[in-house]
Every structure is written in structure tokens, then in C-alpha cells.
Amino acid sequence: MSETATTTSASGTEDLLVRALELDAADPLADRRELFALDDGVYLDGNSLGALPLHVPARVQDVLTRQWGELRIRSWDESGWWTAPERIGDRIAPLVGAAAGQIVVSDSTSVNVFKAVVAAARIAGEGRDEILVDATTFPTDGYIAASAARLTGHRIVPVAPADVPAALGPRTAVVLLNHVDYRSGRLHDLPGLTAAVHAAGAVAVWDLCHSAGALPVGLDEHGVDLAVGCTYKYLNGGPGSPAYLYVAERHQAAFDSPLPGWNSHADPFGMTPGYAPADGSARGRVGTPDIVSMLTLEAALDVWDGVGVDAVRAKSLALTDFFLACVEAYVPAGRVTSVTPTAHAERGSQVALRCDDAASVMPRLVERGVVGDLRRPDVLRFGFTPLYVGFADVERAARVLAEVLAENPGD
């Protein structure tokens, strides 16, 4: 780096620091941060594991000691355990633009992908033998879809989301897509792609893992058929907290689960040998819910009370814009390249930077309190959770990144 560059970047640092403080002072969500257990580092990995809301441990303690320890079996009724999957689904619903009664919280995302893809193939009916799967997908979705295809006699067609319209045809049964690409942070066109899938007579299944809690999804508005998502990323439900399954009301009667456990039976305590599915979102249940994780998630969702998803989206875009501006100002040209789209319409709530020595850079960032993650081989991934990341955090993360890169001459 030349003398001039150093001088420019020093004055740039001051400007950006001032700007960060102004943005924090004007941030309508700034008060949310104190609801979370955070240290004085910068946590940019909430897209892998959301931070703990401070009130949650006491609530979980009550679940363990009173609901389980004292009430025992009575809690299935008296503490609302039995109805938790649908009740918590209805709490998540407004965050993804769904009316009540269409979301059930249950199992992992992987398991819900299986339920959704098989059920969607059954809804699509005979004569359609292709399942289109996002070729850039988070691996579990691809693995599960491939197994679902083998079981149902379909063929997997891997396709980049942008190429889906051209790949659709009379043989397409199901299209499984990610709303936001977990690696690049690219936001895909859910309304447009869903409309294209429907025009071809196929069924659209969306994975919302990297969008729910960070941006508006509009499941009902855009006519999505089925959707799945996890709750431990932007929804802060805790490690391994159960995922959710959305089945649009118009498909509920035809939703034929490949995992029809007793919990999804119309009369679960009838204990009859024959299966008869429950009505509504309960049809997506399988077996006994993991109550402790489920109620941990329910408590965690309190941080959304009074928060609108549009405000979250506005802050998310401002955070990622500001991070890109700080990186541009601080990091020597050519050391990192953003693989996250600059257009707002194509950006989720993360920034992914390609960097040749990413594998040695990320541990050094973590050592200095800036926690992002590495997506091998060469991507530094930073997630921006609008409820608890501020603009001064963003400025600091970019500054520390520039320092680490200056010490690490690159490979």
C-alpha cells in the first residue's frame, strides 16, 4: 500500500466511523440489541446460529422445572405442549407473510424438505416425472430431493435458479428453490419464479432458511405452494431448534405426507390401525414434538413483538450497503471480491467475499472478535442480523478485516 493510500484510508476511517454513529443513532431497531446475550465482539454469524435472547433461559428453566418437573404429563394439556407446533407456526406466519393455520413447527429442515418434495410430487400428479432442484442449493436439500425422486419415480434436473423458466415444461412436477443462496447471499425472485412454475402447471417448494427473519417473503401474496425453513438462524430459536413447514391452505386437503406419524392423525389418541390425516397444518406433523427445543424457540420469538419485517429489511440493506462501502474504503484493491449482488433486489442479508487466503483470514478475524464464517474453499461469509447488528459493528468488522489482510500478505 502506498503512502497516499494510507492517508486516504485514515481520513476515510474517520468519515465512516462518524457515519456509523449517525446511522446507529437513527436506527429504529437499535433498542433490540439489548435483548440479546452478546459480548463486545462483532457477531456476523447469526445466519448460522442466531444469538440467545436474554429472557430465554428463565423461560426454559420454567419448562424444565415446573412444566416437566412438577406438572409432568399434565403439561401436554395444561402447559400447551400438545398444540405447540401449530401455535408456534402461527407466531412465525406473519414473519413470512402467511395467514394463520398454514405453518407447523416440526422436525429439521432436512426432514421437512423430504415431506414437502414428496407431497408436492403427489400433488403434481401423474404424467409429470421431473423435479427441478436449485443446482447451487445447500447440499442437504439436494441430497433429500434426490432420495425423494428415487422413491417417487421422478428424475432430478439440477438447474440454476435463473434458468428455471427455460427448464420448465409439461414434465415438470416440482421445483425446489432457495430464496437466498446460503453461499453468495443472492436473493432469488420468489414472485417471478413461483409464477413461472405455476404457468407450467408445476408445484413450487421454497426453502426460506436464509430469508425468514431477514426480509419479507410474502408466501400467501405470491401464491407459494409449500415452503420450509429453519428457526435457528435469523429467528434465533437456538441450536437445532425445530424447523417449520408451510402448506398453503388450498393444498392442505391434498397434502399426502410421506411420514404420516401418529401426531398427524385426525384422532391421534384413537390409536386406530388405519391412518386418517388431520385437517390443516397438523397434517405436517410426524411424531412427538421436541418440546424443550420447541418452547425455547417460542420464547425466543418474543423479540419480534412490535417489529415489522419491512423495517428489518430496510436495516438489513443499509447494513450490507455500509459493509460493502467500508470494505471498499479499507481493504486494498484486489484482495477480496464480493460475490454478493450489489442490486438490492438480488441481495439477502449477508455479504460473501471471495478471498484467496480466506481459510487463514477467518480464524484471525475470529481471534479479534469479528465472527463470520468460512465457506470452503475461499469465501468469507458475513451475516447481518438486523435485530442486533449495528453500523459501528459493521465499520469495525471491515476495519479489522483490512488489518488482518494487511498482515496476511496473501497466498
Ligand SMILES: *Cc1c(COP(=O)(O)O)cnc(C)c1O
Ligand atoms: C441451514 C440450512 C439447512 C439446514 O438444514 P437442517 O436440517 O436444519 O440441518 C437446510 N437448507 C438450507 C438452504 C439451509 O440454509
